[in-house]
Amino acid sequence: MFKKILIANRGEIAIRISKACKELGISTVGVYSTIDKPSLHLRYMDDIVWIGDSPPLSSYLNIQAILEAAKKTKAEAIHPGYGFLAENEKFAKACEDAGIIFIGPDSKALSLVGDKVASRNTVKKLGVPIIPGMAMITKDLKKFKHAAKDVGYPVIIKASMGGGGKGMRVVYNENELEKSIAAGQREALSAFGDESVYLEKYIEQPRHIEFQVLRDNFGNCIHLFERECSIQRRHQKIIEETPSPALDNNMRMKMGEEAKKVIEASDYTTAGTVEFLLDKNKKFYFLEVNARIQVEHPITEMVTGVDLVRQQILIAAGEKITLKQDQIKQNGHAIETRIYAEDPDNNFVPSPGKILFLSEPNGPGIRVDSGIYQGCDIPPHYDPILSKLIVWSENRNMSIIRISEALKEYIILGIKNNIGYLKRIINSKDFAKGNYDTHFIDEHEEKLFPKQEKLDIALIAGALSKQAGYTKSESDFQKASTMKSTPWQELGKWEICSLS
Ligand code: MV4
Numbered sequence: 001m002f003k004k005i006l007i008a009n010r011g012e013i014a015i016r017i018s019k020a021c022k023e024l025g026i027s028t029v030g031v032y033s034t035i036d037k038p039s040l041h042l043r044y045m046d047d048i049v050w051i052g053d054s055p056p057l058s059s060y061l062n063i064q065a066i067l068e069a070a071k072k073t074k075a076e077a078i079h080p081g082y083g084f085l086a087e088n089e090k091f092a093k094a095c096e097d098a099g100i101i102f103i104g105p106d107s108k109a110l111s112l113v114g115d116k117v118a119s120r121n122t123v124k125k126l127g128v129p130i131i132p133g134m135a136m137i138t139k140d141l142k143k144f145k146h147a148a149k150d151v152g153y154p155v156i157i158k159a160s161m162g163g164g165g166k167g168m169r170v171v172y173n174e175n176e177l178e179k180s181i182a183a184g185q186r187e188a189l190s191a192f193g194d195e196s197v198y199l200e201k202y203i204e205q206p207r208h209i210e211f212q213v214l215r216d217n218f219g220n221c222i223h224l225f226e227r228e229c230s231i232q233r234r235h236q237k238i239i240e241e242t243p244s245p246a247l248d249n250n251m252r253m254k255m256g257e258e259a260k261k262v263i264e265a266s267d268y269t270t271a272g273t274v275e276f277l278l279d280k281n282k283k284f285y286f287l288e289v290n291a292r293i294q295v296e297h298p299i300t301e302m303v304t305g306v307d308l309v310r311q312q313i314l315i316a317a318g319e320k321i322t323l324k325q326d327q328i329k330q331n332g333h334a335i336e337t338r339i340y341a342e343d344p345d346n347n348f349v350p351s352p353g354k355i356l357f358l359s360e361p362n363g364p365g366i367r368v369d370s371g372i373y374q375g376c377d378i379p380p381h382y383d384p385i386l387s388k389l390i391v392w393s394e395n396r397n398m399s400i401i402r403i404s405e406a407l408k409e410y411i412i413l414g415i416k417n418n419i420g421y422l423k424r425i426i427n428s429k430d431f432a433k434g435n436y437d438t439h440f441i442d443e444h445e446e447k448l449f450p451k452q453e454k455l456d457i458a459l460i461a462g463a464l465s466k467q468a469g470y471t472k473s474e475s476d477f478q479k480a481s482t483m484k485s486t487p488w489q490e491l492g493k494w495e496i497c498s499l500s
Helices: 011-023 040-044 063-073 089-098 107-114 116-125 141-151 174-192 249-265 297-304 308-316 396-409 419-426 429-433 452-467 476-480 487-491
Strands: 004-007 027-033 047-052 077-079 155-159 169-171 197-201 207-215 221-233 236-242 270-278 284-290 333-340 357-359 366-370 385-393 411-413
Touching: 004 011, 004 063, 011 027, 011 040, 011 308, 011 366, 011 385, 027 040, 027 063, 047 063, 063 089, 077 308, 089 107, 107 116, 107 284, 116 249, 116 284, 141 155, 141 174, 141 197, 155 174, 169 174, 174 197, 207 249, 207 284, 207 308, 221 249, 221 297, 236 297, 236 419, 249 270, 249 284, 270 308, 297 308, 297 333, 297 366, 297 385, 333 396, 333 419, 385 396, 396 419, 396 429
Parallel strands: 004 027, 004 077, 027 047
Antiparallel strands: 155 169, 155 197, 207 221, 207 270, 221 236, 236 333, 270 284, 333 385, 357 411, 366 385
8 A cells, every 4th residue: 555645736636536545544745835824725734835936837736846856855656636737648657757646537538538539439339329429530521420310409519638628619590500610729729720521410408427447457346326517607517316206216227337337448546437428218329437536426325325535545556456347336315516716706716715714514514625714814816615515414405405504504705605506406496396308597597686676675685673772692502602793694594485
């Protein structure tokens, strides 16, 4: 087993990884940029190394500086977390060349999953369903026209080397085709440094369902069921849950086996996620592979009881997976909400700054993977994720109630955040029904913002109640508290929510 691991990340995921290391008796090296000197993740590390200035390119994306930090501290392995260098083939290769273990699939497997057209072809050969579309990259308009007629409009143009929705264009008829290809190519070039695009049938109102897979160096492979990730805004996941309300056990088993086939075919190791789209007729199609531990991995941990980060480390250290597929069960239901420093009332612009007051929820079935503390500064340079609130309960209804209550307990003052917005989604009727798809956020745009009138009424009511002395005045709690009183304690049980 490793004695020392360098964690090439920041925030909540760096802390999550450090905990897995501690439990395995592995000592940790944290890294930080200039502005991150006071950041929470460093308090969890046995050793810390400065890797560069605040911009990501100078620090968390600085391959040379990270490798030097690993050499200097004699770390035998590097865990990249998610984002930054997590799926970077060059970084994996540089680690391999330096004799340091990259905790993730090897650079060859990474290159295979990075190329979408290549992975579509690989997957198709396995008999796993893919979305009808082109099997090769071309710039020939005639071939695009032909492919579009073949699969039928609407079609979608996608970047071959991309992900996350960049370079994508939906095309409804042949007149728009040429322009959309050009626009897709421009966007793909600027986002991924590669302009190749291809075309697929556009699946309307799909659900996004992904399967967690683990595979070791000896070919042992298991899946840990699905995560339903259809609640997204501009390709950013907001809420994830497992089990998916859309799958029955039959489909679940079928998709799990197909996910394993995909991972096995690319000689892929450690943890991976196989994404599927599920159409309105409940037909599923392979979408892509994510070669990293994912932000939403905790919901899988909650229902299966398997520590995914620990498994990643054990597999990277050359151990065999001892769990057998039939030992993996989905127990109960888990939901995750991502807490962001962003302003839902101002087009979700990031809201960096100082957290003046923080109170995080706790209790049975509640997990908070957090990267913040009261008094910390949220820098503007990085992804504005602050933490994740994850709950487990015995069934979906109870999980919704549990996370709704936990969100009420989650208080962050000083910076704008999305907690109020998350509460409105969780408490909406259509989320409760569970029959939502990837267009949920767009289709509920209006309902998810309380009318100004309602806000005014709530504020007036709050002010009047205080005037009349109707606050929870001088409760024992408040008297006993050594904290300064906060707006939340002053306001008592007032809450602003939408009534839809
Ligand atoms: C699609 C699609 C419909 N049809 N492909 C978006 C991100 C990228 N990884 C794949 N995406 C999509 N591909 C076909 N042929 C719809 C989406 C899509 C989507 C997928 C998953 C989750 C949220 C989404 C939001 C908008 C579009």
